[in-house]
Amino acid sequence: MSSAVDATGNPIPTSAVLTASAKHIGLRCMPENVAFLKCKKNDPNPEKCLDKGRDVTRCVIGLLKDLHQKCQKEMDDYVGCMYYYTNEFDLCRKEQEAFEKVCPLK
Amino acid sequence: MTETMIRKKPGMASVKDMPLLQDGPPPGGFLPVRFARRISNTGPSAMAIFRCFCLGGMYQVGQGNKIRRALKEEKYAARRAILPILQAEEDERFVSEWNKYLDYEADVMKDVPGWKVGENVKLGFLHR
Numbered sequence: 576m577s578s579a580v581d582a583t584g585n586p587i588p589t590s591a592v593l594t595a596s597a598k599h600i601g602l603r604c605m606p607e608n609v610a611f612l613k614c615k616k617n618d619p620n621p622e623k624c625l626d627k628g629r630d631v632t633r634c635v636i637g638l639l640k641d642l643h644q645k646c647q648k649e650m651d652d653y654v655g656c657m658y659y660y661t662n663e664f665d666l667c668r669k670e671q672e673a674f675e676k677v678c679p680l681k
Numbered sequence: 682m683t684e685t686m687i688r689k690k691p692g693m694a695s696v697k698d699m700p701l702l703q704d705g706p707p708p709g710g711f712l713p714v715r716f717a718r719r720i721s722n723t724g725p726s727a728m729a730i731f732r733c734f735c736l737g738g739m740y741q742v743g744q745g746n747k748i749r750r751a752l753k754e755e756k757y758a759a760r761r762a763i764l765p766i767l768q769a770e771e772d773e774r775f776v777s778e779w780n781k782y783l784d785y786e787a788d789v790m791k792d793v794p795g796w797k798v799g800e801n802v803k804l805g806f807l808h809r
Contacts, residue, residue, distance in 0.1 A: 597762040600763060621771075632766055664759070
């Protein structure tokens with residue numbers, strides 16, 4: 576499947592979409608990610624870290640929706656390129672630059 | 682007949698006495714021309730040239746490795762960034778499946794006396 580959105584227009588967290596927005600996720604969802612990983616390190620039991628996991632999921636899905644609303648065409652192009660080249664950053668530099676020009680990494 | 686018109690000498694008896702019309706050197710001769718080799722024996726030796734090329738190549742390899750390491754770091758940073766969401770999604774799925782399995786096990790073994798649900802599966806981190 577190469578489309579980035581499902582029927583209602585929300586971005587699906589496929590590997591192409593996630594790697595395309597990985598830099599944004601790493602920047603803007605860093606607190607939730609770090610909290611989740613710390614919880615996991617203390618206790619690998621999945622039942623114990625479910626709430627932090629829900630925080631992470633909420634942050635990332637919200638971020639994907641936000642990015643998709645702001646720069647829809649560039650994000651779709653970048654995700655399409657990532658899907659075509661199986662998440663190789665070096666083969667999609669043009670689309671990456673266009674994407675980061677419209678949705679900059681603050 | 683035209684040659685005699687060009688080269689004639691007054692008082693010449695026959696064609697055999699015509700003066701020579703030759704292409705020759707200028708009076709005093711041509712200027713001297715150097716044709717001797719002048720290849721000097723100074724300069725780097727073969728070993729030195731080989732070492733220079735080797736060092737240049739090693740430098741290029743190092744630069745290339747720097748670029749490749751940067752690309753790999755970019756890939757690893759992306760993976761680190763999306764690891765938590767993938768793990769969170771998998772945790773949710775696993776917890777729901779695990780609970781479904783434990784319910785199924787309780788249902789199957791409900792008539793067996795003294796059976797503790799979930800005890801027979803040795804998962805390192807789950808102790809329910």
